[in-house]
Amino acid sequence: MQLNAHIPSGPLSEKWDKHRFELKLVNPANKRKYEIIVVGTGLAGSSAAASLAELGYHVKIFCIQDSPRRAHSIAAQGGINAAKNYPNDGDSIKRLFYDTIKGGDFRAREANVYRLSQISNNIIDHCVALGVPFAREYGGLLANRSFGGAQVSRTFYARGQTGQQLLLGAYSALSRQIALGNVEMFTRREMMDLVLINDHARGIIVRNLVTGELERHGAHSVVLATGGYGNVFFLSTNAMNSNVSASWRSYLKGACFANPSFTQIHPTCIPVHGTYQSKLTLMSESLRNDGRVWVPKEPGDKRAFQDIPESERHYYLEAKYPSFGNLVPRDVASRNAKEQCDAGRGVGETGYAVYLDFRDAIARDGKNTIEKKYGNLFQMYERITGENPYESPMKIYPAVHYTMGGLWVDYNLMSTIPGLFVLGEANFSDHGANRLGASALMQGLADGFFVIPYTIGNYLNGHSQPNIDTSHSAFKDAEHETGERINRLIAIDGKRTVDDFHKALGNIMWEYCGMARNEAGLETALDKLPELREEFWENLKVPGDPASFNQSLERAIRVADFMELGELMLHDALDREESCGCHLREEYQTDENEALRNDDEYCYVSVWEHQDDENLQLHKEPLVFENVQLSQRSYK
Numbered sequence: 001m002q003l004n005a006h007i008p009s010g011p012l013s014e015k016w017d018k019h020r021f022e023l024k025l026v027n028p029a030n031k032r033k034y035e036i037i038v039v040g041t042g043l044a045g046s047s048a049a050a051s052l053a054e055l056g057y058h059v060k061i062f063c064i065q066d067s068p069r070r071a072h073s074i075a076a077q078g079g080i081n082a083a084k085n086y087p088n089d090g091d092s093i094k095r096l097f098y099d100t101i102k103g104g105d106f107r108a109r110e111a112n113v114y115r116l117s118q119i120s121n122n123i124i125d126h127c128v129a130l131g132v133p134f135a136r137e138y139g140g141l142l143a144n145r146s147f148g149g150a151q152v153s154r155t156f157y158a159r160g161q162t163g164q165q166l167l168l169g170a171y172s173a174l175s176r177q178i179a180l181g182n183v184e185m186f187t188r189r190e191m192m193d194l195v196l197i198n199d200h201a202r203g204i205i206v207r208n209l210v211t212g213e214l215e216r217h218g219a220h221s222v223v224l225a226t227g228g229y230g231n232v233f234f235l236s237t238n239a240m241n242s243n244v245s246a247s248w249r250s251y252l253k254g255a256c257f258a259n260p261s262f263t264q265i266h267p268t269c270i271p272v273h274g275t276y277q278s279k280l281t282l283m284s285e286s287l288r289n290d291g292r293v294w295v296p297k298e299p300g301d302k303r304a305f306q307d308i309p310e311s312e313r314h315y316y317l318e319a320k321y322p323s324f325g326n327l328v329p330r331d332v333a334s335r336n337a338k339e340q341c342d343a344g345r346g347v348g349e350t351g352y353a354v355y356l357d358f359r360d361a362i363a364r365d366g367k368n369t370i371e372k373k374y375g376n377l378f379q380m381y382e383r384i385t386g387e388n389p390y391e392s393p394m395k396i397y398p399a400v401h402y403t404m405g406g407l408w409v410d411y412n413l414m415s416t417i418p419g420l421f422v423l424g425e426a427n428f429s430d431h432g433a434n435r436l437g438a439s440a441l442m443q444g445l446a447d448g449f450f451v452i453p454y455t456i457g458n459y460l461n462g463h464s465q466p467n468i469d470t471s472h473s474a475f476k477d478a479e480h481e482t483g484e485r486i487n488r489l490i491a492i493d494g495k496r497t498v499d500d501f502h503k504a505l506g507n508i509m510w511e512y513c514g515m516a517r518n519e520a521g522l523e524t525a526l527d528k529l530p531e532l533r534e535e536f537w538e539n540l541k542v543p544g545d546p547a548s549f550n551q552s553l554e555r556a557i558r559v560a561d562f563m564e565l566g567e568l569m570l571h572d573a574l575d576r577e578e579s580c581g582c583h584l585r586e587e588y589q590t591d592e593n594e595a596l597r598n599d600d601e602y603c604y605v606s607v608w609e610h611q612d613d614e615n616l617q618l619h620k621e622p623l624v625f626e627n628v629q630l631s632q633r634s635y636k
Contacts, residue, residue, distance in 0.1 A: 001609060003256075003621050006410045007111045012627050013093075016115045019411065020454050024461040031056035034460055035468065037204055037219040039191050039246055041068035043163070043170055043441060044424030045225030047448025050173035053182035055453055060217060061174070062206060063187045064241055068171050072227055072239040073444065076163025077377060078147065078286035079155035080127075080441040082120040087144055091152040093117045100439065101628050103149040103329050104404070104432020105581035105595060106603070107259075110627055111411060112429045116439075119446040124156055126449060130169035133158055145289050145373075147437035149329035149635075155438040160284050160377040166441055170448070189215070190554065191246040192482040194222065194253045194420065197474045200463065201420035205478045207486075209554060212547040214482055216475045218468030221419045221456055224250065225448070228403035228425040230263065232562045232569070233514070234506025236400035237269060237282040243558040244565050247407050247426055255415040256619065257608045258408035258428035260565065261573035264435055264582045265515050266401035267333035270384055271353040280399040281384055283356070284377055285437040288326045290361035290370060291394065293317050293333070295354050299344030305355060305393055316340055320592075324635040331434045331582040331595070332635060334398035338515050339593060341397070348395045357393035398515060402440060404431045404582070405572075408607050408621075412455035413447060416609075418463065421456060423447035428605070433581025486546050489556045494539030498556045501536050505559065508532065509566050513573050518586040522574040529570065533563040568608060571616060578602045590632075599630050 008019040026034070034057050038049045041063040049061045065071065085091040097117040101108060124142070128134065134156050135143040144153040158165040177183040188209045195203040195218070203218035229244035230236040251257045268288065270281045296303070297314040316336060318325045326333075337354050340346065347353050362370055367390060371378070378389045385395070406428040413421050413429070424444040431439065512525035536559070544550040579588040579595035580602070588596045605621040 001416065001619065003408070003416070003607060003619055004410065005109065005621060006412055007109065008411065012110060012114050015111050016118060023454055023458040026457040026461050028056050032058065034058065034221070034465065035060065035219040036221050036223060036456065037217060038062070038223045038225060039204065040071070040225035040227065040426070041065075041174075042071035042073035042225060042227060042424065043167055043444035044426075044448045045223070046071070046167065046170040046174045047445050048223055048225060048423055048452050049183055050170060050177050051449050051453045052456070053177035053180075056182075059177070059183045060219060061183055061185055062189045062191065062204075063185065064190050064209070066187050068174060069167065071167060072242055073167045073441070074164040075237070075239065075282065076441050077160040077282065077284035079145065079157035079162050079438040080123065080166065080445075081147070081154050081436070081438040082124045082156060082442070083117055083154060084121055084124060084142075085154075086142060087153045089152045091154050093121075095152065096120060096154065098628060099150050100430070100436055101432070102633060103436040104434050105597060105633055106432065106599070106625065106628070106630050107580050107605070107623065108430060108432030109623065110625060115451070116430050116443060116446050119450045120442055122450060123442060123445045127166060127169050127445070130173060132165050132169040135159065145286060146327055148285055148288065148327050148333065149324075149436040150327070151324065155286070157286065159372075160286065160374055163441060166445065170445070191226070192249065192557075193478045194250045194417075195474050195478045196253055196417065197472060199254070200418045202468065203470065203475060205475070205482050207482070210549050212545070212550060214479050216470040216479060218470045218475070220460060220465045220468065221421065223421045223423060223452065223456070224407070224426050225423040225444075226426050228406070229562070229565060230400045230403050232505070232566050233400040233509045234502050235272065235277065235280050235510070237266060237280050240279060243561070245558050245561045247422075248561040248565055250407060250415065250417065250420060252610055253417065254610070255417045255420055255422075256408040257405070257568060258605050259405040259433075259572065260569045260608065261513060261576070262404035262433050262581065262583055263400060263569075264330060264402040264404060265334040265398045267330055267337055267398045268356065268396050269399035269401075270381065271348060271350065271395055271397040281380070282399070282401065283381060283394060283396060284374075285330065287356060287374060287377065287394070288333075290365075290373070291326070291356040291358050292360060293326050293337075293354055293356055295340045295345040295347060297345075301345070305347075314340075314345065321635045328635045329434055329436060330401075334515060335584060335593065337396075337398055353395040353397045355393035356396045358389060359393070362390065400510070400514070402435050404428065404433065404435055408605070412458065413451055414455070414459060419459060421452060423452060433583055486553065486557070489540065489542050489553065489560070490546055492537065492540045492542070494541050496535070496539050497541055498552055498559050501532065501540065502555070502559045502562070504532055505529070505562060505566055509569070513570055516584045516586050517573050519574065522570050525570050526567065526574070529563070529567050536560070536563060568616070572606055572608065575618065576602055576606065595633070597632070603630070
């Protein structure tokens with residue numbers, strides 16, 4: 001297989017405009033002849049479906065929840081980046097591009113990242129037109145704040161509810177198209193398999209989560225916008241329904257998986273508080289604008305925070321990174337928090353937490369100002385922990401958050417399967433080895449509102465599009481295989497619950513492929529995981545009937561896919577003998593525990609092709625940097 005990213009020629013700043021002009025178009029009358037499936041109703045999926053329907057395509061959209069308003073995009077709190085330079089502090093499209101490339105530790109495509117930076121300004125204007133209530137200054141102008149990895153204020157926000165407000169904006173546009181009859185909505189459906197006809201994506205098999213019925217749906221093209229796979233670790237900041245199954249089923253059908261081990265650990269999460277916890281709660285990175293991160297200077301100091309004088313507090317990020325301070329990128333902040341806790345300076349009952357303190361900000365700006373910025377976040381923290389962050393510091397610790405890896409896509413966002421497009425967190429394309437804060441919402445909306453409406457037309461006009469017939473043998477075979485897989489899970493009738501297996505998987509992945517990895521640990525995990533998967537298929541207990549509402553079965557299907565994904569992640573982490581961004585191989589780091597890249601041997605995207613259950617084929621997409629200079633990251 002030959003990878004072709006289809007990156008346009010010409011100067012970086014002109015590539016997207018040149019490419020749009022060269023793309024084939026579908027005239028308005030012909031758009032009505034095409035059906036497009038969109039799987040997922042978060043920001044990427046909802047914006048794509050609304051935009052494509054507005055253009056005249058007939059869209060079928062599939063929602064795993066009862067409403068798109070419950071998509072995990074609502075959990076994004078802090079903001080969305082754009083290079084508007086409203087504060088006049090030196091921002092530009094080029095600076096946003098450079099910050100994103102550098103933040104991703106030079107492991108992303110220049111062309112994709114520059115396009116994202118260009119589109120960012122359009123996103124803000126479009127969302128304002130949709131009615132998104134961004135925060136505003138006293139005079140009415142849109143407000144900005146800072147985020148990790150940047151020295152300018154470019155993040156637009158709606159208190160601590162930015163994701164929710166953006167999703168409601170996209171949902172309103174989607175609802176309009178549903179009302180007009182241009183979008184057909186299917187709720188409480190989960191994609192079980194991808195259907196290929198003549199090696200092109202032509203439909204999907206879904207399971208009705210209420211009735212258990214398997215359904216066939218055909219289209220001229222399929223768009224996946226199903227989010228990330230952080231729940232492979234069991235405990236993560238992701239919603240409980242977030243899973244990898246749609247992407248994994250596509251991978252098994254021929255869509256390559258890129259950089260699967262690039263998993264972001266977010267530094268600002270409420271620490272684990274018990275063995276029966278089902279997920280972790282994220283506290284927005286925006287809090288690091290005003291909150292100061294510190295630990296006691298002396299290891300083993302268990303005094304209450306108010307008993308530790310200023311002279312005995314260690315503001316370690318400010319001391320180590322004076323230029324960026326508490327606003328270093330997420331991977332850097334996470335590793336440093338772990339380093340402090342491993343050295344015995346951690347706080348709280350477990351010792352695996354650091355303080356995020358707003359004392360100085362409240363004294364400087366007043367409680368009312370801090371409340372206007374972060375009030376709902378402070379309320380959420382107090383409800384979960386029982387502690388008032390206006391009076392005592394928050395306790396935070398890193399946790400699994402976002403996955404930079406995903407299905408490989410070219411510049412048009414098409415996977416290695418013709419007709420299968422992948423948007424948002426489900427693809428790998430824009431963040432390299434680490435995502436800067438406030439870039440997830442930016443990528444999801446850029447892909448959905450401004451990229452896919454152009455590029456999907458190029459595919460539809462460039463390939464013959466036979467009529468869709470769901471009685472085709474490809475649909476029958478895919479439905480039969482899905483049914484067999486479900487029946488096999490039910491028939492095991494073992495003694496261990498699916499959550500028990502999922503926790504065991506998560507423990508392996510976190511221990512050996514989490515914030516830090518090493519060769520010995522990865523090889524140990526590659527021994528443990530196949531054993532766990534073998535027991536899963538011999539001793540799993542799934543109660544109930546497959547032809548009904550059955551959440552145990554839902555989770556079993558997803559965990560079966562997580563088991564296989566986990567092994568691919570371990571192989572990918574073992575293959576990359578360097579540290580970059582969130583991927584820290586302990587053998588490859590500087591004297592100050594910073595990531596040490598190996599550009600001579602690993603300046604590429606790791607692209608994995610499924611061949612059979614025993615073999616993996618690694619392809620390498622070289623990363624060429626013509627507009628930025630490769631350098632060791634420094635935030636000092």
